[in-house]
Amino acid sequence: GAVVSQHPSWVICKSGTSVKIECRSLDFQATTMFWYRQFPKQSLMLMATSNEGSKATYEQGVEKDKFLINHASLTLSTLTVTSAHPEDSSFYICSASGAVAKNIQYFGAGTRLSVL
Amino acid sequence: LAKTTQPISMDSYEGQEVNITCSHNNIATNDYITWYQQFPSQGPRFIIQGYKTKVTNEVASLFIPADRKSSTLSLPRVSLSDTAVYYCLVGVTGGYQKVTFGTGTKLQVIP
Numbered sequence: 001g002a003v004v005s006q007h008p009s010w011v012i013c014k015s016g017t018s019v020k021i022e023c024r025s026l027d028f029q030a031t032t033m034f035w036y037r038q039f040p041k042q043s044l045m046l047m048a049t050s051n052e053g054s055k056a057t058y059e060q061g062v063e064k065d066k067f068l069i070n071h072a073s074l075t076l077s078t079l080t081v082t083s084a085h086p087e088d089s090s091f092y093i094c095s096a097s098g099a100v101a102k103n104i105q106y107f108g109a110g111t112r113l114s115v116l
Numbered sequence: 117l118a119k120t121t122q123p124i125s126m127d128s129y130e131g132q133e134v135n136i137t138c139s140h141n142n143i144a145t146n147d148y149i150t151w152y153q154q155f156p157s158q159g160p161r162f163i164i165q166g167y168k169t170k171v172t173n174e175v176a177s178l179f180i181p182a183d184r185k186s187s188t189l190s191l192p193r194v195s196l197s198d199t200a201v202y203y204c205l206v207g208v209t210g211g212y213q214k215v216t217f218g219t220g221t222k223l224q225v226i227p
Contacts, residue, residue, distance in 0.1 A: 043219050107161065
């Protein structure tokens with residue numbers, strides 16, 4: 001149980017284009033979803049927290065107009081990187097938390113974004 | 117937010133027990149202690165969670181002293197496949213709460 005699916009696992013795009021990453025909780029209702037960014041050999045950095053039906057709460061320094069987060073249902077959250085640039089290249093990871101195990105985050109496999 | 121401190125790295129031989137300690141001096145009353153394992157280019161995987169005393173599951177044990185200012189993850193008889201980064205997280209999730217990842221401990225298992 002507690003499976004989180006993240007797609008795509010790897011994406012290459014041209015500079016200036018937008019990329020959407022999906023995060024789905026497959027077997028539980030995710031009342032809260034988190035989006036992280038991770039650079040090589042570094043820890044995970046929280047970008048934003050989203051609660052179903054509410055606007056996402058962004059961490060300081062994260063541009064909400066660049067990283068659009070939508071949590072439209074209890075099983076789906078999306079992260080759209082708008083007008084991507086090479087410096088946005090990174091490993092993006094989502095996690096989900098629900099009432100079943102309220103204080104545990106279950107993570108997706110991550111998405112490797114490369115912007116050319 | 118409770119800040120966590122872990123050793124940056126540890127080495128262990130195969131078959132040995134490994135103990136990784138995490139310090140969290142400003143843990144709040146409602147905070148849980150959760151450990152995750154992360155392999156390169158993968159999302160973290162939940163290992164174990166506890167609030168106080170000792171918790172054991174099929175892969176690890178978690179020891180939490182009475183003051184809860186630290187915790188120790190114990191991995192019995194490690195194998196090469198346990199080489200990974202281990203993160204200790206302290207806090208609660210849900211609502212507008214959040215937890216922050218620390219630096220993690222890079223465990224290298226040696227044959």
